[in-house]
Amino acid sequence: MLQLTNENLGYKQGLVLRNISLSIAEGERVALVGESGAGKSTLLTALQNRFHAKAALIPQDVGLVRNLSVFHNIYMGRLNANSTSRNLLNLVWPQKREVDQIKPLVGRLGLADELFKTTGELSGGQQQRTAVCRALYQGGPVVIGDEPVSAVDSNMAGQVMQSLGETFATVVLAMHDVELALKYSSRIIGLKDGEIALDQAANSLSRKDIDFLYASSG
Amino acid sequence: MSTPAASVGEVNVRPKYSAMAQTSVTFVGIAVIALYFADVSITTHDPWAEINRMLRGAVTPDFFAVEAIGSALVKTVAFALIGVALGAAAGFVLAQIFHLAIVRVICSFVRAIHELFWALIFLQMLGLTPLTGILAIAIPYAGICAKVYAETLEEAHVPALQAVPSGSSVVSTFFYVRLPDVWTHIVSYTSYRFECGLRSSAVLGFVGLPTLGFYLETAFSEGNYSEASALLITFYVLIASIRYWLRPRLIGVYLLIAPFLLGGGMDIKLSNVMRFLTVDIVPVPLRGSNLLEPSNWHEFANWVTHLLADQALPGIVATLLLTQIALVGTAFLSLAFFPLISAKFLGKKGRLVGHLFLVVVRSTPEFILAYIFLQLWGPSMLPAIIALSLHNGAIIGHLMGRFSNEIILRPDHAKGINLYGYEIVPRIYGQFLAFLFYRWEVIMRETAILGILGIATLGFYVDSALADIRLDRALFLILITALLNVCIDSVSRAIRKRLRLNRAVQNY
Numbered sequence: 001m002l003q004l005t006n007e008n009l010g011y012k013q014g015l016v017l018r019n020i021s022l023s024i025a026e027g028e029r030v031a032l033v034g035e036s037g038a039g040k041s042t043l044l045t046a047l048q049n050r051f052h053a054k055a056a057l058i059p060q061d062v063g064l065v066r067n068l069s070v071f072h073n074i075y076m077g078r079l080n081a082n083s084t085s086r087n088l089l090n091l092v093w094p095q096k097r098e099v100d101q102i103k104p105l106v107g108r109l110g111l112a113d114e115l116f117k118t119t120g121e122l123s124g125g126q127q128q129r130t131a132v133c134r135a136l137y138q139g140g141p142v143v144i145g146d147e148p149v150s151a152v153d154s155n156m157a158g159q160v161m162q163s164l165g166e167t168f169a170t171v172v173l174a175m176h177d178v179e180l181a182l183k184y185s186s187r188i189i190g191l192k193d194g195e196i197a198l199d200q201a202a203n204s205l206s207r208k209d210i211d212f213l214y215a216s217s218g
Numbered sequence: 219m220s221t222p223a224a225s226v227g228e229v230n231v232r233p234k235y236s237a238m239a240q241t242s243v244t245f246v247g248i249a250v251i252a253l254y255f256a257d258v259s260i261t262t263h264d265p266w267a268e269i270n271r272m273l274r275g276a277v278t279p280d281f282f283a284v285e286a287i288g289s290a291l292v293k294t295v296a297f298a299l300i301g302v303a304l305g306a307a308a309g310f311v312l313a314q315i316f317h318l319a320i321v322r323v324i325c326s327f328v329r330a331i332h333e334l335f336w337a338l339i340f341l342q343m344l345g346l347t348p349l350t351g352i353l354a355i356a357i358p359y360a361g362i363c364a365k366v367y368a369e370t371l372e373e374a375h376v377p378a379l380q381a382v383p384s385g386s387s388v389v390s391t392f393f394y395v396r397l398p399d400v401w402t403h404i405v406s407y408t409s410y411r412f413e414c415g416l417r418s419s420a421v422l423g424f425v426g427l428p429t430l431g432f433y434l435e436t437a438f439s440e441g442n443y444s445e446a447s448a449l450l451i452t453f454y455v456l457i458a459s460i461r462y463w464l465r466p467r468l469i470g471v472y473l474l475i476a477p478f479l480l481g482g483g484m485d486i487k488l489s490n491v492m493r494f495l496t497v498d499i500v501p502v503p504l505r506g507s508n509l510l511e512p513s514n515w516h517e518f519a520n521w522v523t524h525l526l527a528d529q530a531l532p533g534i535v536a537t538l539l540l541t542q543i544a545l546v547g548t549a550f551l552s553l554a555f556f557p558l559i560s561a562k563f564l565g566k567k568g569r570l571v572g573h574l575f576l577v578v579v580r581s582t583p584e585f586i587l588a589y590i591f592l593q594l595w596g597p598s599m600l601p602a603i604i605a606l607s608l609h610n611g612a613i614i615g616h617l618m619g620r621f622s623n624e625i626i627l628r629p630d631h632a633k634g635i636n637l638y639g640y641e642i643v644p645r646i647y648g649q650f651l652a653f654l655f656y657r658w659e660v661i662m663r664e665t666a667i668l669g670i671l672g673i674a675t676l677g678f679y680v681d682s683a684l685a686d687i688r689l690d691r692a693l694f695l696i697l698i699t700a701l702l703n704v705c706i707d708s709v710s711r712a713i714r715k716r717l718r719l720n721r722a723v724q725n726y
Contacts, residue, residue, distance in 0.1 A: 063381035067398040076378075077617040079386035087390040131381070160563050177551055 275443020301355025309363025
């Protein structure tokens with residue numbers, strides 16, 4: 001489905017990841033783990049550029065429009081699927097059809113009461129769940145998320161991971177919570193010192209096998 | 219600079235003045251020279267008696283002149299609402315194509331022409347009709363709104379853009395992501411513009427439209443100062459209470475009702491409009507003559523030369539003199555006014571009085587202030603200087619006062635005049651200069667228009683040309699005024715850039 005071969009990735013300031021080769025097959029649930037600064041976001045950005053329009057996105061900064069409601073932010077996931085006039089109509093007057101589509105999503109992630117609150121008023125966890133709902137509403141073959149549950153409490157985090165797994169055939173998420181990554185992923189990719197230090201099926205790994213990624217090097 | 223060897227043991231201890239200080243001193247110097255050439259005499263016989271009568275009127279406002287007050291306020295609001303709404307809407311559309319050079323040039327040109335000049339132009343074209351007043355506000359406001367909206371949208375920081383699914387239409391993305399991000403900013407700027415619109419609308423009364431200025435001029439000319447003061451007091455209350463009556467949900471209703479409150483007027487005659495556009499404004503030597511005939515162009519060159527030498531040039535000189543004096547007057551008064559509302563200098567009660575004073579002075583349009591002082595002192599530059607300095611000083615003083623309140627001082631800071639000179643003013647001086655240079659262009663625009671009251675700035679020559687029904691001359695002089703304004707704007711921008719003054723203050 002996607003292939004990176006001997007790629008150097010990074011920003012203008014300098015290389016973050018060297019000589020990366022990686023292929024992701026359809027149906028895989030990939031978790032990227034590693035210390036902050038290890039290059040997870042850089043790799044995700046590269047993958048996102050390769051997937052182009054196919055991937056729904058949950059950025060690290062959630063990418064919400066603070067002055068718009070939860071409903072509108074979620075609806076934004078399908079701006080391209082509806083006509084411009086329908087979009088503008090929904091902006092001024094949310095229509096029953098779309099509200100009915102979005103209600104079950106927010107119900108599942110515990111945002112039912114917040115549907116018409118502006119997202120600027122929400123807590124960090126609620127904002128993250130809104131961003132997840134937007135991706136779920138957008139749908140498609142792939143979702144790419146940069147720590148989509150970092151601010152969500154543990155009960156809800158499982159619910160979020162479950163929903164993403166059910167909606168998207170292929171899932172690529174950067175994760176800070178290793179337990180959660182092991183539980184909901186099929187494959188773990190560990191980054192350390194600008195390289196891929198670990199790439200194995202999740203069911204062959206335990207917590208201890210991953211700890212070395214977080215040990216200070218040198 | 220001397221060579222390194224020569225400078226050993228010879229430390230240069232002369233104070234070096236900063237670029238900001240040098241600029242300030244230069245502008246004060248220019249103003250002092252300008253003051254020498256300016257005419258600042260008092261020509262009325264007994265100004266004190268008149269001041270006495272006015273003050274007595276001011277403390278005995280006559281609110282029983284209900285009919286006049288009600289009608290004046292309703293019409294002032296109606297014109298402002300429709301004018302600003304149209305201007306803002308047009309500005310919003312123009313902001314989308316503001317990257318085109320031609321749009322930028324047109325916008326800077328239409329906003330360089332004062333509302334009253336626009337009103338004078340449309341009076342010739344459309345007569346004394348509501349449309350004249352509406353266009354006089356809407357056109358310059360469209361120019362200024364286009365610029366500010368475009369800059370605001372440009373500065374929008376939108377991380378949400380990357381999450382928008384690709385293939386979404388430009389329009390949908392704009393309304394869902396870009397616009398909501400800056401919406402609150404746009405709303406607050408537009409409501410500030412509406413406040414300006416109320417002042418513009420009030421002043422349009424001085425050229426005959428049925429707004430506050432019309433009733434005010436009538437009251438003044440009849441010596442009915444109690445009615446004049448009642449009109450002004452209700453106007454202040456109207457402006458101070460904007461946020462209570464201009465509710466977002468009510469704006470639609472207001473806009474529906476407003477057109478019916480503008481009052482009637484003459485019919486617009488299409489023949490008048492056509493004559494204005496095709497005959498009246500064409501320079502006399504070219505009017506109806508053969509454009510291929512070189513002698514006609516020769517006469518046209520003569521016409522331009524005479525107009526430039528006899529009217530434009532003296533008008534420009536007077537306008538510049540007055541502008542520079544008023545700019546420095548504004549500077550001194552804002553430095554004097556800001557402590558009145560600053561918690562660093564005054565207690566709660568004192569600040570309340572200070573606020574009241576500044577609200578009154580900055581809510582009174584320069585034009586009305588100048589008109590009042592002119593009644594007192596007779597025609598010279600003095601009333602204009604005082605009016606411009608007071609009004610703009612109150613505006614900048616208000617903004618500086620707010621800035622000074624945000625300064626955090628160490629516990630053992632100095633007090634009184636030392637606090638003022640060592641701690642506060644140096645910290646807000648950059649902001650102060652930025653406000654002042656942004657205001658320069660506004661002061662110049664107002665200076666030109668004050669000519670209508672009889673001071674020999676460019677507006678005076680425009681007004682005389684109109685009185686003689688020489689519309690070609692009037693329009694030529696208005697264009698000169700606009701050009702002068704565009705020049706001042708670019709000089710001001712260059713100075714701001716050189717002094718690296720903050721961009722964030724530009725909109726007020």
